[in-house]
Amino acid sequence: MEEKEKKEMLVDSPNYLVVLSSNNFGKAINKYSFLVIDCWAEWCNPCRIVSPIIEKLANKYQGEIVFGKLNVDENREIASRFGIMSIPTMLILKNGKKVDTIIGALPERVLEEKISMHR
Secondary structure (H helix, E strand, O other): OOHHHHHHOOOOOOOOOEEEOOOOHHHHHHHOOEEEEEEEOOOOHHHHHHHHHHHHHHHHOOOOOEEEEEEOOOOHHHHHHOOOOOOOEEEEEEOOEEEEEEEOOOOHHHHHHHHHOOO
């Protein structure tokens, strides 16, 4: 199985970024009570800065918070539904409802504080 396919599977308590797409997005927001979605694109340099930070947080908060990645170029309908106008954008969902949006490439400490406010 390809690495991307493996990461698209919605396992319990992943310690990595779950790859989200229109195929699994609805299931993911229903399955995970606390989901942070990193909205990004291949061409976005600030997204490349944020990605390793989000991966680190996914490992650190395994079992507590699930982190996912959503490529906005490949999933325009979802990006549109959440009004994503610039990337990187982090969507914070609790029990399927958006509770916060974080826009921009922020330092790890700041991102962690903003996400932890919703724990």
